[in-house]
Amino acid sequence: xxxxxxxxxxxxxxxxxxxxxxxxxxxxxxxxxxxxxxxxxxxxxxxxxxxxxxxxxxxxxxxxxxxxxxxxxxxxxxxxxxxxxxxxxxxxxxxxxxxxxxxxxxxxxxxxxxxxxxxxxxxxxxxxxxxxxxxxxxxxxxxxxxxxxxxxxxxxxxxxxxxxxxxxxxxxxxxxxxxxxxxxxxxxxxxxxxxxxxxxxxxxxxxxxxxxxxxxxxxxxxxxxxxxxxxxxxxxxxxxxxxxxxxxxxxxxxxxxxxxxxxxxxxxxxxxxxxxxxxxxxxxxxxxxxxxxxxxxxxxxxxxxxxxxxxxxxxxxxxxxxxxxxxxxxxxxxxxxxxxxxxxx
Ligand SMILES: *Cc1c(COP(=O)(O)O)cnc(C)c1O
Numbered sequence: 001x002x003x004x005x006x007x008x009x010x011x012x013x014x015x016x017x018x019x020x021x022x023x024x025x026x027x028x029x030x031x032x033x034x035x036x037x038x039x040x041x042x043x044x045x046x047x048x049x050x051x052x053x054x055x056x057x058x059x060x061x062x063x064x065x066x067x068x069x070x071x072x073x074x075x076x077x078x079x080x081x082x083x084x085x086x087x088x089x090x091x092x093x094x095x096x097x098x099x100x101x102x103x104x105x106x107x108x109x110x111x112x113x114x115x116x117x118x119x120x121x122x123x124x125x126x127x128x129x130x131x132x133x134x135x136x137x138x139x140x141x142x143x144x145x146x147x148x149x150x151x152x153x154x155x156x157x158x159x160x161x162x163x164x165x166x167x168x169x170x171x172x173x174x175x176x177x178x179x180x181x182x183x184x185x186x187x188x189x190x191x192x193x194x195x196x197x198x199x200x201x202x203x204x205x206x207x208x209x210x211x212x213x214x215x216x217x218x219x220x221x222x223x224x225x226x227x228x229x230x231x232x233x234x235x236x237x238x239x240x241x242x243x244x245x246x247x248x249x250x251x252x253x254x255x256x257x258x259x260x261x262x263x264x265x266x267x268x269x270x271x272x273x274x275x276x277x278x279x280x281x282x283x284x285x286x287x288x289x290x291x292x293x294x295x296x297x298x299x300x301x302x303x304x305x306x307x308x309x310x311x312x313x314x315x316x317x318x319x320x321x322x323x324x325x326x327x328x329x330x331x332x333x334x335x336x337x338x339x340x341x342x343x344x345x
Contacts, residue, residue: 007340007341007342008232008233008235008264009230009231009232009233009264009265009269009340009341009342010230010231010232010312010341010342010343010344011045011228011229011230011231011337011341011342011343011344011345012228012229012230012231012314012344012345013045013046013049013227013228013343013344013345014225014226014227014228014229014345015049015053015345017213017225017226017227018045018050018053018054018211018212018227018345019053019054019056019057020225021210021211021212021213021224021225021227022034022036022054022057022058022059022207022211023057023058024223024224025191025194025205025207025210025211026058026059028194028195028223029189029194029201029205030198030201031201032189032201032202032203032204032205033060033061033185033203033204033205034059034061034204034205034207035059035060035061035062035063035187035204035205035206035207036050036051036054036059036061036062036063036206036207036208036211037062037063037190037206037207037208037211038050038051038054038062038063038064038069038073038208039063039064039065039066039069039083039208040065040069040335041069041335042212043208043209043211043212043331043334043335044228044270044334044335044336044337044338045212045227045228045334045337045343045345046343046345047064047069047072047073048072048073048076049343049345050211050212051073051076051078052076053345054211055076055078060078060079061079061081061152061204061206062078062079062080062081063080063081063083063104063206063208064080064081064082064083064101065082065083065084066082066084067082067086067090067093067094067097067101069082070082070093070097070100070101071093071097074097074100074101077100078100079100079101080097080100080101080102081101081102081103081104081123081152082094082101082102082103082104083104083106083125083133084104084106084133085103085104085105085106085107085110085125085133086103086105086110086113086114087110088113090103091113091117095117098120102120102121102122102123102151103122103123104122104123104124104125104152104154105122105123105124105125105135105148106125106133106134106135107133107135108135108139108144111124111135111144111145111148114148115147115148119147119148119149120149121149121150121151122148122149122150122151123150123151123152123153123154124140124145124148124150124152124153124154124181124183125154125155125156126140126153126154126155126174126177127155128155128156128169128170128173128174129158129166129169129170129173130156130157130158130170132156132158133156134155134156137173137176137177140177140180140181141177141180145181145182148181148182149182150181150182150183150184151183151184151185152183152184152185152186152187152203152204153177153181153183153185153186153187154186154187154188154204154206155170155173155174155187155188156188156190157170157188157189157190157192157193157196157200158170160189160190160191160192160193160195160196160200160216160217161192161216161217167193167196167200170188171188171196171199171200174186174188174202175199184203185202185203185204186202186203186204187202187203187204187205187206188200188201188202189201189202189205189206189207190205190206190207190208190209191207191208191209191210191211191214191216191220192209192210192216192217193205194207194210195216195217195219195220209330209331209334210224211227212227212228212319212334213225213226213227213228213318213319214319214320214330214331214334215319215320215330216330221320226317226318226319228317228334228337229314229315229317230265230269230271230314230315230317230337230341231312231313231314231315232263232264232265232297232312232313232315233263233264233310233311233312233313234261234262234263234264234307234308234309234310234311234312234313235262235263235264235296235309236261236262236309237259237260237261237262237301237307237308237309238259238260238262239257239258239259239260240254240257240258240260241254241257242254242255242256242257242258245290246260246289246290246298247289247290247291247293247298248290248291248293249291250290251276251277251290251291252277252289252290252291252298258289258300258302259300259301259302259305260289260298260299260300260301261286261298261299261301261307261313262296262297262298263281263296263297263298263299263313264295264296265295265296265297265315266292266293266294266295266296266297267292267293267294268294268295268338268340269295269337269338269340269341270333270336270337270338271292271297271315272292272326272328272336273291273292274325274326274327274328275288275292275297275322275325275326276288276290276291276292277289277290278325278326279292279297279315279316279322279325279326280316280325281299281313281314281315281316282303282304282313282314282316283314283316284316285303285304286299286300286301286303286304286313287299287300299313317333319333319334
């Protein structure tokens with residue numbers, strides 16, 4: 001648990017659901033091993049909690065973005081891959097974390113830097129068409145990676161959450177590299193890629209979003225359990241008279257006398273203004289009214305006559321539904337959660 005226990009805002013993390021989601025994704029990965037992307041502080045849940053919980057379920061491959069993120073959880077001594085590779089200024093910490101964390105080499109210069117420094121176990125990212133990070137397949141075939149000790153050769157799908165012809169193009173480009181390097185394993189699929197079938201699993205999958213309750217493709221509906229529920233305390237309950245308004249810019253006008261709860265959650269906590277008049281709580285019975293403020297929202301609690309100052313409200317945060325309501329992506333909903341929550345899990 002992280003954060004002050006007395007905080008008026010908390011994040012309830014269902015660790016059983018997190019483990020169940022990993023087991024589901026592991027099963028869907030078939031013969032391939034299933035890892036976990038825990039970058040961005042475990043997608044906002046807290047990387048240390050997520051890593052320990054998934055390790056207990058059997059996960060053995062963890063992916064972070066930077067060496068800061070690797071150092072923050074290195075004490076758990078779990079195998080980490082650092083997706084952004086090694087810059088010159090990362091070499092000291094990379095050496096210090098040898099045996100725990102290895103870089104995912106992304107550029108020709110990173111490959112040269114790692115080899116010049118004596119190599120050691122590494123992963124390599126190949127760009128198969130996303131044009132984000134990675135070395136080119138042609139350079140790999142021409143011997144760019146010769147002499148490296150490569151644990152995992154990986155690539156990343158640009159459109160796995162859609163039925164796009166790009167998926168099979170990337171899969172074929174990647175599959176053609178089998179045997180072209182001394183890599184122990186190959187890895188292509190993120191969460192959505194796992195649903196594309198056995199041809200995409202290779203030796204290791206790298207889900208992130210779906211571990212945390214995200215549903216990037218219809219195949220996951222009913223399979224993936226929600227993990228995260230923000231809970232916020234009521235700071236004031238009031239009756240707003242017909243014709244009076246609530247919140248900034250007076251965008252909401254009471255059509256009749258209305259019971260309103262003012263709750264300790266706002267856009268600074270990742271509950272962005274897209275939830276104004278669109279969010280809800282307590283399983284849909286309690287709608288958000290008016291604008292989301294920085295630290296506060298207003299809820300129509302007419303359906304909940306007993307809720308009072310000091311009581312806790314469970315915010316509706318099932319990711320597909322919250323994404324549709326707010327216009328934020330499921331990824332943004334998780335990674336935006338911020339630092340003011342006590343994280344309970
Ligand atoms: C973030 C990331 C993942 C996980 O992606 P999800 O869509 O969250 O499952 C996997 N691989 C790489 C390279 C990533 O950057």
